[in-house]
Structures are given as C-alpha cells and as structure tokens.
Amino acid sequence: MSIPLSYYLTLSAILFAVGLCGALTRKNAIIVLMAIEIMFNAAILNLIVFWHYRFGASVTPQMFAIFAIAIAAAESTVGLALVIAVYRHYRSVDVDEMRSLKG
Amino acid sequence: MNTAFWIISIITVLGAVLAITLRNLVHCLLSLVVCFFGIAAHYFLLRAEFLGVAQILIYIGAVAVLILFAIMLTRHVTGMEGPRELGGKWWMGASTAGIIGVLLWWCVRREVLTAMWPSSEKAQGLVAVIGKALVSEWVVPFEALAVLLTAALVGAVVIALEEVVRKR
Amino acid sequence: MDEHLYELARQQWLIPFFPLVAAAVQSLLKREQRKLSAGLCLLAMGTSCVFALRALFGTLNYGNSGWPAHVNFTWFEFGSTKLELGFILDPLTAAMAMMVTFVGLVIFIFATGYMAEDENFTRFFCFMSLFAAAMLGLVVANNLLLFFICWELVGLCSYLLIGFWYFKPSAAEAMKKAFITTRIGDVGFFIGILMLYWRSGTLNLYGDGQGALEQAEKFALMQGWFGWSLASTIALLLFFGAMGKSAQFPLHVWLPDAMEGPTPVSALIHAATMVAAGVFMVGRMFPLFTAGAVNGTTPVLQFVMWVGCFTALFSATIAVAQNDIKRVLAYSTCSQLGFMMMALGAGGLVAGQFHLLTHAFFKALLFLGSGSVIIGCHHEQDMMRMGGLRKYMPVTFVTYLIGMLALVGVPPFAGFFSKDEVLLVTFQQNKVAWALATFAAFLTAFYMTRQMFLVFGGRWRGGHGGHEPHETPWNMTVPLVILSVFAVGLGWFGGKYGHYMATDEGEAGSGKLLVMALSVVVGLIGIALGWMIYGRKPLATATDADPLQAKLGVLYTWLQHKWYVDEIYEATLIRFTMSCGRFFRLVDKRVVDGALHAIAWTAWGVSQVFRWGGDEFVINGGFDTGCESVRGSSHLLSKLQSGRVQDYFRVLCLGTAVLLLIYFLKT
Numbered sequence: 001m002s003i004p005l006s007y008y009l010t011l012s013a014i015l016f017a018v019g020l021c022g023a024l025t026r027k028n029a030i031i032v033l034m035a036i037e038i039m040f041n042a043a044i045l046n047l048i049v050f051w052h053y054r055f056g057a058s059v060t061p062q063m064f065a066i067f068a069i070a071i072a073a074a075e076s077t078v079g080l081a082l083v084i085a086v087y088r089h090y091r092s093v094d095v096d097e098m099r100s101l102k103g
Numbered sequence: 104m105n106t107a108f109w110i111i112s113i114i115t116v117l118g119a120v121l122a123i124t125l126r127n128l129v130h131c132l133l134s135l136v137v138c139f140f141g142i143a144a145h146y147f148l149l150r151a152e153f154l155g156v157a158q159i160l161i162y163i164g165a166v167a168v169l170i171l172f173a174i175m176l177t178r179h180v181t182g183m184e185g186p187r188e189l190g191g192k193w194w195m196g197a198s199t200a201g202i203i204g205v206l207l208w209w210c211v212r213r214e215v216l217t218a219m220w221p222s223s224e225k226a227q228g229l230v231a232v233i234g235k236a237l238v239s240e241w242v243v244p245f246e247a248l249a250v251l252l253t254a255a256l257v258g259a260v261v262i263a264l265e266e267v268v269r270k271r
Numbered sequence: 272m273d274e275h276l277y278e279l280a281r282q283q284w285l286i287p288f289f290p291l292v293a294a295a296v297q298s299l300l301k302r303e304q305r306k307l308s309a310g311l312c313l314l315a316m317g318t319s320c321v322f323a324l325r326a327l328f329g330t331l332n333y334g335n336s337g338w339p340a341h342v343n344f345t346w347f348e349f350g351s352t353k354l355e356l357g358f359i360l361d362p363l364t365a366a367m368a369m370m371v372t373f374v375g376l377v378i379f380i381f382a383t384g385y386m387a388e389d390e391n392f393t394r395f396f397c398f399m400s401l402f403a404a405a406m407l408g409l410v411v412a413n414n415l416l417l418f419f420i421c422w423e424l425v426g427l428c429s430y431l432l433i434g435f436w437y438f439k440p441s442a443a444e445a446m447k448k449a450f451i452t453t454r455i456g457d458v459g460f461f462i463g464i465l466m467l468y469w470r471s472g473t474l475n476l477y478g479d480g481q482g483a484l485e486q487a488e489k490f491a492l493m494q495g496w497f498g499w500s501l502a503s504t505i506a507l508l509l510f511f512g513a514m515g516k517s518a519q520f521p522l523h524v525w526l527p528d529a530m531e532g533p534t535p536v537s538a539l540i541h542a543a544t545m546v547a548a549g550v551f552m553v554g555r556m557f558p559l560f561t562a563g564a565v566n567g568t569t570p571v572l573q574f575v576m577w578v579g580c581f582t583a584l585f586s587a588t589i590a591v592a593q594n595d596i597k598r599v600l601a602y603s604t605c606s607q608l609g610f611m612m613m614a615l616g617a618g619g620l621v622a623g624q625f626h627l628l629t630h631a632f633f634k635a636l637l638f639l640g641s642g643s644v645i646i647g648c649h650h651e652q653d654m655m656r657m658g659g660l661r662k663y664m665p666v667t668f669v670t671y672l673i674g675m676l677a678l679v680g681v682p683p684f685a686g687f688f689s690k691d692e693v694l695l696v697t698f699q700q701n702k703v704a705w706a707l708a709t710f711a712a713f714l715t716a717f718y719m720t721r722q723m724f725l726v727f728g729g730r731w732r733g734g735h736g737g738h739e740p741h742e743t744p745w746n747m748t749v750p751l752v753i754l755s756v757f758a759v760g761l762g763w764f765g766g767k768y769g770h771y772m773a774t775d776e777g778e779a780g781s782g783k784l785l786v787m788a789l790s791v792v793v794g795l796i797g798i799a800l801g802w803m804i805y806g807r808k809p810l811a812t813a814t815d816a817d818p819l820q821a822k823l824g825v826l827y828t829w830l831q832h833k834w835y836v837d838e839i840y841e842a843t844l845i846r847f848t849m850s851c852g853r854f855f856r857l858v859d860k861r862v863v864d865g866a867l868h869a870i871a872w873t874a875w876g877v878s879q880v881f882r883w884g885g886d887e888f889v890i891n892g893g894f895d896t897g898c899e900s901v902r903g904s905s906h907l908l909s910k911l912q913s914g915r916v917q918d919y920f921r922v923l924c925l926g927t928a929v930l931l932l933i934y935f936l937k938t
Contacts, residue, residue, distance in 0.1 A: 013211060017207065022119075023920060024199055027917075028128065034122055045146075063237075063244075066233075070248050073166055075255075080259070081259035083177065084173060101912075203928055209935070
C-alpha cells in the first residue's frame with residue numbers, strides 16, 4: 001500500500017478529536033456515550049494500524065484489539081444502564097442537570 | 104487502494120461528525136452506525152478481516168442496538184432534544200478538543216513515524232490463527248473476559264431494573 | 272553652765288510631751304469614752320505642771336549666772352546642712368510654763384463641768400490637750416523652727432476650738448476669720464525668721480555663743496530696711512506675727528468673734544495663753560528689739576509701744592458699749608494685751624511679763640466666771656437679760672468681783688501691782704503714751720463696773736417660772752475659787768519677780784509714787800462713774816435702753832459697732848480679695864482649662880490620625896483585603912466544582928494537553 005502510516009494516524013487523531021468534542025459539548029448523556037464509543041474506535045484503529053505496518057507477524061495486537069472491543073462493549077452496557085437509572089431519578093438525561101455534586 | 108482509503112476515511116469522519124452534531128437522537132445513532140461501518144471497512148483494508156467482522160457484530164449489532172434501546176427508554180417528551188442540543192459554553196469543549204486534536208496531529212507529523220512504510224506482506228489476519236491463539240496462549244484472558252462480560256451483564260440488569268421491581 | 276541646770280534643761284521636753292501623748296491617745300478614743308478622755312487630759316496636764324514646778328524651783332536659786340540654760344540637738348541632716356532643735360530653761364520660760372500648766376489645769380477641771388452636756392466632749396479634750404502641748408512647746412523652745420511649728424499649731428488649735436460647734440454658721444465664719452487674720456501677721460513673722468536664719472546662719476536662739484539672739488548686737492550694726500538696723504527690721508517683722516496672735520490693732524478683729532467658741536476655750540486660749548504668746552515672743556526675742564538702743568529705745572520699740580497704746584485705748588472704748596458678757600471680756604483682753612505690748616515697747620520686759628502672768632490668772636477667772644453665769648442662766652449671754660445674780664449665784668459673784676477688782680487695778684489685788692509697773696515704765700518713756708494709757712485704765716474701770724451692775728446688780732430681768740438662774744456645780748465653782756486666790760495673792764511677788772528675771776532694770780526712777788497714786792484714783796473714779804450710771808438706778812426690764820446711749824448719742828452707736836472696722840475691711844480688703852479670687856478662677860477656667868482642652872484635643876487628633884492612617888487603612892484594610900481576596904479566590908475556585916461531568920472532563924483534557932506539550936517540548 002502506498003498510504004503512509006501518518007495518514008492513518010492522522011485519521012485516528014481526527015476521529016479521536018471529533019469524539020472528544022462530542023463528549024465535551026453535547027448535553028444529552030446518550031450522545032456523550034456515543035462520542036466515547038467513537039473515541040474507543042479511534043484508539044483501536046490506531047492499534048490495528050500499527051499491527052499492520054510493523055508487527056504483522058504477531059497475533060498479540062489483534063488479541064489486544066479484540067479484548068478492547070469486548071471491554072468497550074461491556075462498558076457501554078453498564079454506562080447505558082446507569083443512564084437509564086439516572087433518567088428514572090432525574091426524569092431527564094441532560095448532563096447539565098446532574099450537578100448535585102456541585103461544590 | 105488509495106482511493107478506497109480516502110473514500111472510506113471521508114465516510115468515517117463524516118459519520119462521526121454527524122453523530123455528534125445532529126439534533127435527532129436516532130439520526131445521530133444512525134450516523135454513528137455509518138461511522139462504525141467505515142471503521143470496519145478500514146479494518147478490512149488493513150487485512151484484519153476477523154476484527155472487521157467482529158467490529159460489525161459487536162459494535163453495530165450490539166452496542167448500537169443497545170444505544171437505541173436506551174434512547175427509546177429515556178424519551179419522555181418528544182424524542183427530540185430540547186431547544187439547544189448543546190450545553191452552555193459549548194465552545195469551551197470544542198476548543199479543548201481542537202487543542203487536543205492539533206497536538207495529536209502534530210505528534211504524528213514526526214519524522215520517526217513518517218519514515219515507516221507499510222510492510223503488508225507480513226500482516227495476516229487469519230481467523231484460524233486467532234482462534235488457535237485464543238484457546239492456547241490467550242485462554243486465561245479469554246475466560247476472564249467472559250467473566251467480565253457476565254458481571255457487566257448482571258450489573259447492568261441490576262442497575263436498570265431496580266426501580267421497576269420496587270414499584271411493584 | 273551648772274550641771275543641775277543642764278539636767279533640768281535636758282528634761283524640758285517632757286513638759287510639752289505629756290499633753291502631746293494624751294492628745295494622740297485621745298484622738299483614737301470613741302465619742303462615748305468621755306471620762307477616759309477628760310481623765311487623760313487632766314493627768315497629762317497635772318504631770319506637766321509637776322515638771323514645770325520642778326523646773327521653776329530649779330531656777331529659783333540661781334542669780335545672774337548661767338542664763339539661759341539650753342540644750343540643742345540635731346533633728347536631721349541633709350548634705351552639709353544640719354537642722355537643729357533645742358529646748359531652753361530660764362526664768363521667763365519657767366514662770367510661763369508654770370502659769371500655762373497651772374491655769375490650764377484649773378480650766379480643764381472647769382471644762383469637765385461646762386461641757387458636760389455636749390456630745391462632742393471627747394473631741395473637745397483632745398483638741399485642748401493638743402493645744403496645751405503646742406503652747407508648752409512654744410514656751411520651752413530654743414529654736415526658731417520649733418517655735419514656729421508650735422506657733423502654727425497653736426493657731427490651728429485655736430481655729431479648731433473656735434469652730435468647735437462648726438454647724439453654727441457664725442462659728443464657722445469666726446474660725447475662718449481668726450485663722451486668716453493671724454495668718455496675715457504670720458507672713459511677716461515667717462519673713463523675719465527667714466531673715467534671722469539667713470543672717471545668723473543658725474536656727475537656734477541660744478547656742479554656745481553662736482545662737483541667733485547672741486548675735487543680736489552684731490545685727491544692730493548692719494543695715495536693714497527703711498534705714499533701720501537689721502536687728503530692728505527683723506524685730507519689726509517678728510512683731511507683725513505678734514500683732515496677729517495678740518490681737519493688736521489692726522489685726523484685732525478676730526478676737527471678739529472668737530468668743531463663738533466654748534467659754535473654757537475663750538478662757539484658756541483667748542485670755543491666758545495663746546494671745547499671750549505674742550507678748551511672750553517679744554519677751555523671748557527681746558535682745559533683738561533692744562539691740563543698738565539709743566536713749567534706752569530703738570525705732571522698733573517705739574513702734575511696739577505706740578501700737579500697744581493705741582490698741583489699749585481703742586479696745587477699751589469699744590468695750591464700753593457691748594452687751595454680750597463675753598464680748599466685753601474679749602475687748603478687755605485686747606486692751607490689756609495692748610498694755611503689755613506698750614510696756615514692752617517702753618523697755619519694761621519685767622513689767623510686761625509680770626502683767627502677762629497676773630492678767631492670765633484674773634482674766635481666766637473672769638472668763639470662767641462668765642461661763643458659770645452663762646450656764647447658770649441657761650445659756651444666756653446677753654447682759655441685758657441678766658441682773659440680780661448676786662442672790663442666785665453667790666460664789667460666782669464673789670469670785671467675779673475679785674477678778675474685776677484685780678483687773679481694774681485696785682490694791683491690794685494682783686492687777687494693781689502689775690498695772691502700776693506698766694504705767695510706770697510707760698511714764699518714764701513717753702508721757703503722752705502714759706496719759707492715754709491712764710485714760711484707758713479709767714475706761715477699764717468704768718466698763719467693768721458697768722458689767723458688774725448689769726449682771727449681778729438690780730433684779731433678775733430674764734424669764735420667770737423655771738427660768739431662774741442657779742448656782743453651778745462644784746467642778747465649776749472650785750476652779751473659780753482657786754484662781755481668785757491667785758488673783759489676790761500673786762501681786763505680792765512683783766518685786767521678787769524683778770530680781771528673779773535678773774535683768775538690769777534699775778529700781779524705780781522718778782515718778783513712782785505719782786503714777787501709783789494716779790492709777791488708783793483713776794480706777795476709783797471709773798468705778799464711781801459706773802455706779803452713778805448703772806448702780807443707782809438699775810435697769811428694770813430687759814428691753815430698757817442703755818442709759819449711756821442717751822448720754823453719748825451717735826458716739827455710742829459707733830462704739831457699739833466697733834468703730835466700723837469690720838465693715839471697712841469688708842468693703843476694701845475682702846472685696847478686693849474676692850475679686851482677685853474671681854479673676855483667678857476665670858484664668859483657671861480659660862487659660863488652664865483651655866490649655867488642658869487644647870492638649871486633649873491634640874491628643875485626640877493624633878489618635879484619629881493613627882486610627883485612620885494606621886489602624887483603619889493599613890491594619891484593618893490590609894486584613895480585610897486579605898480576607899476578601901481569600902474569599903474571592905475561593906469563590907472563583909469553587910466554580911471549578913461545578914458538579915458537571917463535562918467540565919471535569921474538559922479540565923482533564925486540558926491537563927493532558929499541557930503534559931503533552933511539555934513532553935514534546937523536551938524531546
């Protein structure tokens with residue numbers, strides 16, 4: 001392939017920044033979780049990119065990536081369950097309203 | 104191949120950007136799905152076929168659906184968000200993300216990284232190899248992962264179920 | 272000096288010591304311990320009397336040698352200056368001490384009866400003891416400082432005792448008047464003492480040839496003021512003190528008002544002793560008076576004589592028109608003191624001192640008699656409301672008569688001898704003064720006869736039915752009897768007294784018989800005139816006018832008002848002093864208080880500056896600003912804890928960015 005490594009890394013960086021922007025900006029908790037998923041994907045993409053360009057013979061990076069995906073899924077499950085529980089209490093999923101720890 | 108890369112990259116990025124800017128929650132979710140598809144395509148391009156399929160199965164088949172369920176369960180007004188979809192002072196978050204992005208981009212522009220060319224002959228994402236590794240060398244993490252997933256499942260059920268049980 | 276004399280002189284201090292101790296103890300007693308107080312007083316006085324008697328006998332056997340026996344000791348030293356005190360023993364002192372203690376003792380016994388109903392009995396005897404101690408201290412002093420201390424103490428006791436009934440406004444006024452008037456004389460006295468000390472270098476009167484009086488001849492050659500010699504100047508200044516104490520004109524105004532005090536006080540202090548202190552002082556300082564005498568006299572002695580003569584005549588005229596029984600006696604005392612001063616001024620130390628001794632006895636007798644009359648008439652003092660008391664109070668009447676005759680100078684009573692000597696020395700010195708003195712003697716006879724007839728003659732003019740007079744108890748009549756014995760018998764010692772004093776006065780010179788005869792005749796004429804006006808037709812009621820008033824007209828009014836001397840003083844000196852006082856009060860309010868206020872305002876202003884500049888802005892402001900800034904910063908910092916997850920996440924990312932920056936800048 002004639003795509004330089006840095007292009008893929010740039011892509012991953014852009015995806016990460018986009019996800020971060022969403023996590024910091026949107027006020028709906030579910031969108032925030034979605035943005036976090038985007039960030040996850042960017043990181044895992046980074047892993048695979050480096051496996052492809054350097055460590056193609058080893059299977060460890062792929063294992064890494066599989067486990068990361070599985071854990072990301074578990075995390076999103078628990079996160080969304082929390083969102084539902086919070087929704088039941090606050091009657092809204094607006095993160096701006098969840099500020100009882102305000103100091 | 105280059106063109107494939109560019110098209111898929113644009114789709115991915117577009118999907119991500121739309122996912123965080125649309126007003127309708129379901130529309131956001133759908134564009135997120137598009138983004139996931141793009142990522143999967145990138146995996147295929149990078150000859151990690153198993154991971155690409157796993158991405159589709161897990162992320163799109165499970166996580167996106169889960170998010171959809173969550174959206175459905177937390178709509179109490181109209182399914183649309185409020186008048187402002189962004190929180191107050193959204194530019195602070197955006198600028199922070201911008202800063203991080205710039206920093207990251209800057210660090211990938213270094214000579215060390217740009218000097219590495221692809222060596223695609225070695226990369227083989229064969230399913231057989233992954234499967235054999237999973238049950239021999241990586242069996243302990245595999246089983247631990249199973250336990251983790253079970254715990255996550257049970258925990259999520261407990262957290263999300265409580266109110267309903269009490270109401271009865 | 273003889274050893275025995277020296278021993279006696281060493282013990283002279285005991286004479287004033289006993290009454291002083293008694294006074295100290297009495298000052299601590301309670302009001303109810305009356306018997307104890309009186310007992311202490313009498314005991315002390317009796318002991319002093321014994322010691323004085325011993326001193327007197329000790330001095331009797333010595334002729335011209337060794338006088339005066341003195342003992343000096345150092346009181347305290349500061350630096351190189353020594354302050355000395357001393358006691359003296361000579362015939363003058365011994366006779367005087369004897370008189371003071373004896374008459375004092377008799378009067379104290381009388382006072383136990385007179386003050387029996389008064390509730391301040393204890394305080395009275397405490398003051399009397401203190402007075403006795405001061406007077407005796409004055410008599411035995413060989414030292415100017417000790418003399419002056421006792422002089423002032425005597426004045427103080429007089430003040431306290433005149434105003435004994437201080438709740439009476441007239442008594443309060445009288446006590447102030449007495450003290451202030453004698454004070455005026457004391458200014459001159461003090462200047463004289465200072466001058467004497469300065470020039471002689473010692474405070475002792477006699478001190479082994481170095482005493483102040485022993486240098487008197489030296490002073491007679493030095494220059495003083497107004498062309499007089501130094502000795503005469505000092506003597507004149509000292510005489511001013513005597514003028515105040517012995518009530519000579521023009522400082523006599525306090526003595527009649529001093530009759531506000533109880534009668535024993537009048538008898539002891541204002542008849543026998545304190546007023547005699549001035550005469551005694553002139554006698555004690557006589558070497559200064561006679562130093563540098565030309566023709567037997569000096570300018571100061573002339574001054575003394577004329578002051579005494581004028582006072583004698585002046586007071587006698589006033590006494591004629593007084594209605595209060597004690598006022599008559601007060602002016603009589605004033606007049607007799609004038610006689611004494613006149614005698615001293617004429618150079619007759621013996622005559623003057625002898626008259627002092629006899630006068631003490633019969634004047635005390637007369638005052639005690641008047642006290643007896645007052646008590647017997649239930650505290651009545653106006654003679655117009657008395658009368659016929661010879662029937663009710665026989666003992667008092669007889670003793671009073673003896674005293675009166677002694678005062679008038681009828682032989683063979685004591686007053687005759689002493690007054691005769693006074694007139695004789697005056698005759699030898701200045702005929703005009705003698706003539707005036709003889710006229711004063713005539714007036715003395717007249718007003719005393721007037722008093723006798725008004726009080727004891729005729730019929731009782733006071734209230735009837737329970738208000739009749741009665742005789743007084745034994746502790747008042749017995750002292751009268753004792754004193755009357757002396758009033759009769761003391762005169763025979765006249766000649767012996769002259770030898771005793773051992774002065775160089777020659778035997779009578781010319782004119783002795785003439786003077787003697789004339790004084791007797793004049794006395795008898797006075798008595799006859801008094802009988803004619805008051806005895807033949809006694810007053811019928813208390814409101815009858817005085818027969819003399821009709822005869823003298825306006826003059827009588829002038830006499831009754833004491834020649835308006837008090838009114839003149841009031842209009843001039845008193846007014847002037849009061850306006851000075853008012854002026855100074857104004858100065859005090861404006862200037863002194865103004866300065867004080869200015870200082871206070873300045874201090875306040877400075878404190879305000881410190882408060883605003885320092886305290887308020889720097890300390891308070893700084894502290895407050897510090898606290899405010901802490902609060903503000905904490906307020907700001909608490910905004911970090913917004914409770915919003917996205918904010919925390921944002922900060923986290925920014926922190927990561929910073930770390931990244933640092934990492935990449937390093938490599």
